[in-house]
Amino acid sequence: MKKIIILLLAGIVLLSACSSGSDETSESGDNDEITAWAWDPKFNIAALELGEETYAAEDKEFNLKIIENAQDDIVQKLNTGLSSGTMKGMPNIVLIEDYRAQSFLQAYPDAFYDLSDHFNIDDFSDYKIEPTSFEGKHYGIPFDTGVVGLYLRTDYIEEAGYTMDDFNNITWDQFIEIGKDVKKKIGKPMMTLDPNDLGTIRMMIQTAGSWYLEDDGVTPNLAENEALKEAFRVYKEILDEDLAIITSDWSQMLAGFNDGKVVSVAQGNWITPSIKAEASQSGDWAVAPIPKLDVPKAVNASNLGGSSLYVLDVPGKEKAAEFLESTFGSDEDFYQDLVTDVGAIGTYTPATDGEAYKKEDEYFNDQAIVSDFSTWVDDIIGVNYGMHTYAIEDILIAEMQQYLDGQDIDDVMNDAQQQADAQLK
Amino acid sequence: MTKFKRIFAYVFLTIASIISIFPFLWMLISMTNKSIDVTRGSMLPGTQLLENIKNLFQTVDIVPAMVNSGIIALVTTVLALLIASLAGYGFEMFKSKKKDIIFNILLLSMMIPFAVLMVPLYRMFGSISQVMPFIGIDTLAAAFLPTITTAFLIFFFRQSAKMFPKEMIEAGRIDGLGEFGIFFRIFMPTMKTTYAAAAIITFMNSWNNYLWPLVILQSPDKQTIPLLISNLGAGYSPDYGVIMTAIVITTLPTALVFFFMQKHFVEGMMGSVK
Amino acid sequence: MSNRMKINATGWFFIAIATVVITLFYFYPMAQALILSFQSGLGANLSFVGFDNYIRLFHDPTFITAITNTFIYLLVQVPVMIVLGLFLSVLLNDKKLKFKGLFRTAIFLPVITSLVAYSVIFKYLFATDGVLNQFLVKFSIIPEAIEWLTDPFWAKVTIIIAITWRWTGYNMIFYLSALQNVDQSIYEAARIDGASAFKVFTRITIPMLKPIILFTSITSTIGTLQIFDEIMNITGGGPGNATTSISQYIYNLSFKYTPDFGYATAVSFVIVILIILFTALQFRVAGDKND
Numbered sequence: 002m003k004k005i006i007i008l009l010l011a012g013i014v015l016l017s018a019c020s021s022g023s024d025e026t027s028e029s030g031d032n033d034e035i036t037a038w039a040w041d042p043k044f045n046i047a048a049l050e051l052g053e054e055t056y057a058a059e060d061k062e063f064n065l066k067i068i069e070n071a072q073d074d075i076v077q078k079l080n081t082g083l084s085s086g087t088m089k090g091m092p093n094i095v096l097i098e099d100y101r102a103q104s105f106l107q108a109y110p111d112a113f114y115d116l117s118d119h120f121n122i123d124d125f126s127d128y129k130i131e132p133t134s135f136e137g138k139h140y141g142i143p144f145d146t147g148v149v150g151l152y153l154r155t156d157y158i159e160e161a162g163y164t165m166d167d168f169n170n171i172t173w174d175q176f177i178e179i180g181k182d183v184k185k186k187i188g189k190p191m192m193t194l195d196p197n198d199l200g201t202i203r204m205m206i207q208t209a210g211s212w213y214l215e216d217d218g219v220t221p222n223l224a225e226n227e228a229l230k231e232a233f234r235v236y237k238e239i240l241d242e243d244l245a246i247i248t249s250d251w252s253q254m255l256a257g258f259n260d261g262k263v264v265s266v267a268q269g270n271w272i273t274p275s276i277k278a279e280a281s282q283s284g285d286w287a288v289a290p291i292p293k294l295d296v297p298k299a300v301n302a303s304n305l306g307g308s309s310l311y312v313l314d315v316p317g318k319e320k321a322a323e324f325l326e327s328t329f330g331s332d333e334d335f336y337q338d339l340v341t342d343v344g345a346i347g348t349y350t351p352a353t354d355g356e357a358y359k360k361e362d363e364y365f366n367d368q369a370i371v372s373d374f375s376t377w378v379d380d381i382i383g384v385n386y387g388m389h390t391y392a393i394e395d396i397l398i399a400e401m402q403q404y405l406d407g408q409d410i411d412d413v414m415n416d417a418q419q420q421a422d423a424q425l426k
Numbered sequence: 427m428t429k430f431k432r433i434f435a436y437v438f439l440t441i442a443s444i445i446s447i448f449p450f451l452w453m454l455i456s457m458t459n460k461s462i463d464v465t466r467g468s469m470l471p472g473t474q475l476l477e478n479i480k481n482l483f484q485t486v487d488i489v490p491a492m493v494n495s496g497i498i499a500l501v502t503t504v505l506a507l508l509i510a511s512l513a514g515y516g517f518e519m520f521k522s523k524k525k526d527i528i529f530n531i532l533l534l535s536m537m538i539p540f541a542v543l544m545v546p547l548y549r550m551f552g553s554i555s556q557v558m559p560f561i562g563i564d565t566l567a568a569a570f571l572p573t574i575t576t577a578f579l580i581f582f583f584r585q586s587a588k589m590f591p592k593e594m595i596e597a598g599r600i601d602g603l604g605e606f607g608i609f610f611r612i613f614m615p616t617m618k619t620t621y622a623a624a625a626i627i628t629f630m631n632s633w634n635n636y637l638w639p640l641v642i643l644q645s646p647d648k649q650t651i652p653l654l655i656s657n658l659g660a661g662y663s664p665d666y667g668v669i670m671t672a673i674v675i676t677t678l679p680t681a682l683v684f685f686f687m688q689k690h691f692v693e694g695m696m697g698s699v700k
Numbered sequence: 701m702s703n704r705m706k707i708n709a710t711g712w713f714f715i716a717i718a719t720v721v722i723t724l725f726y727f728y729p730m731a732q733a734l735i736l737s738f739q740s741g742l743g744a745n746l747s748f749v750g751f752d753n754y755i756r757l758f759h760d761p762t763f764i765t766a767i768t769n770t771f772i773y774l775l776v777q778v779p780v781m782i783v784l785g786l787f788l789s790v791l792l793n794d795k796k797l798k799f800k801g802l803f804r805t806a807i808f809l810p811v812i813t814s815l816v817a818y819s820v821i822f823k824y825l826f827a828t829d830g831v832l833n834q835f836l837v838k839f840s841i842i843p844e845a846i847e848w849l850t851d852p853f854w855a856k857v858t859i860i861i862a863i864t865w866r867w868t869g870y871n872m873i874f875y876l877s878a879l880q881n882v883d884q885s886i887y888e889a890a891r892i893d894g895a896s897a898f899k900v901f902t903r904i905t906i907p908m909l910k911p912i913i914l915f916t917s918i919t920s921t922i923g924t925l926q927i928f929d930e931i932m933n934i935t936g937g938g939p940g941n942a943t944t945s946i947s948q949y950i951y952n953l954s955f956k957y958t959p960d961f962g963y964a965t966a967v968s969f970v971i972v973i974l975i976i977l978f979t980a981l982q983f984r985v986a987g988d989k990n991d
Contacts, residue, residue, distance in 0.1 A: 074653070085549040090642075251664075
């Protein structure tokens, strides 16, 4: 009995202690401090910190509070906060993945601050414009590119009798042909595939300038989408020919190449640090342009992921916009540091002539990979990712299973189209 | 019990224990390994332990997060046990038609997925922030207030109270104890194991609570443990060795709470009180 | 009479705080959610649509798959877990058992093992070339490797194993605590009468524990109908949507896709109705006089 009373008292003391504690901070929180939400400490957060440092030279008073949260967590917090209608607790600056940007801009049109006057959109890669703008206004300052490459184990392909030239600007079908031969000669599959993540499909169809949706960003484009059907065919063939290891999560994908189980990795350039994590493979890697789909107008360049910075319409927005304007929006030198210190490749075109971009990378046999990636960025065909990338992808993931089980591609896509039309009306 | 049955009991429990312990053990092993070995699912201990601990403390503020989670879990446990056991006892011992209707309605509250309550709740705390900022958005109080009573606990205490001999209450009344006296002096001490079980479960649920603290807490200094671990795994190339280290360290408090509380699960509690 | 009224008034006080708190933090938001379920639109652009959301449910293949999956989990997993939990707690309640604390802690460990750790290790163990398959094939228990995570049937089995693994110890705690409150003299009397262990279990233990068995079966039903963590972390709902659950679908509708809170809420209220039916059924079967 006594114990319980003591516990109770302790509880009450704690309760009052923490509520008074929060009092103090909420007072200090109303200062000039600018808050930013982002994910990944080594990449996005590091980039923002670098921006803060750079900007401090201009404005010593400037105080940026960067709050780290996982991407899914940010999406959840933003959706809860913005749809509740209370802007309280929302940050000044937030990082949003390009695939999701339209969904936020259109679902909460009053929540974002127009940055059109704060930067020149033409300074950035074309393909970044569509996701970051809405009704002619530019709400997001484009940040990193998700430009993809085909990372290859040079030692493996040489063993099988190939050189990097054999992978230069090829189609996925050529990739499969080489893959079959490599598999026969050295017994290694080409890549890993995760059936629950259709990133590979997204990457493939963007080589043809196609997407899950029509250009309007709302109408599902599946039943008549030749590029998508072609991508499904390629995907199935890779699996049928045993050229891929099936994985079920991110860590298994990382282990696939770190362990030397696969010959290639087709991913966005942000995978570079993960590849370099296995120091013993230094000198064994090179990057080729991504294979394209065998359809008209397809190019050997595509994108996977990538995000941009947005300012919310809350007190402090002008300051936040100024900060972004003078760093991410216009500073060429800043972008050099970004490449050198953080390893992030921006989409600010004037910066690509800088020294840092031309640097060769020892790990990749002295290939100037940043420069190569930047060249490919220019070729990416811009598409309107629209509002429903992940909703449609979940439908496609289920349909992909049907297709792999032998159903006809047209039936599968018609079915997907029907579901999407019903769900997204 | 025959010898055969005894052996069976030991064999069965040992197998069940091994199956249960295995992932926990792997978690312990993984904290000594490099990220790359963790992703390979290595079962062998490595030499990376100190390095992982060092990296963990360098990259995140784990101590303040432990303190925040600790405050939230302790306050929740104390308040929830008290409020819910009062109610569970009340519903069972002062049974009436009206109260039973209320009880059934209260049960409804645990049937709705919390995800859909978040937006209205957030709006509510937004309004609370205007008048009482000390329990509004971004305060620890806001993180635990919705969990200081749950229908789950009330239900548990009510069902447990059904096993409590009613004669003891009558005896208490004859001894001149008031209704609260009976509750605090007879019911609480007698039902020690019920409280122990409730404490374990409540502490653990609160310590692991994710969705609500995630949306309501904004400042880094208010971060709780599950949010911190979620952040660690968020990057393009997470360090799984460090994540496992963080997980092991942050699992210890619940393990300790369990270990000390389960000691109360000894037989003959009723006998000693009678 | 006045004394009785006094006791009655005190009775109301006992339940007052809890009722107020739950009304404030659950029923008030629930009422708002109910209104929301008659609205539709993305994000903040909402408009009233009457029963459209509820009608849409019946034509939504993802919802139908999710609800079927969830029922499969419920029907297989809840009975298995409850029987297993009861059995373990009776074994662990044996006076003469040695290493009791150790066994109890071991079996409870899954409850506190972090979901992150356990999903990584589950995926590793259940991978097609994983430890479990290697073991089973080596000892010729199965002819060839099972695709635990990528085959629609086996992925469901894996989820059921995972839920059972994680929550059996949780339910065991409630049984253990209840067993302490059972009068030992009843057992002694039975033993003197020469009742077999099985008889003691079915004729004494189970009836004595009835309120708690009812409690665990209802809360497990609710928990399983709302199952989310295991699926999100182990299979992500896949392959395809072979393991997806209602709660995961609600989460996707609210946060993964452009949020459609109106529809997500309508889906939630379907869960609520299902749970009410199940709970009423269980109260009825148990003959508990709460109503």
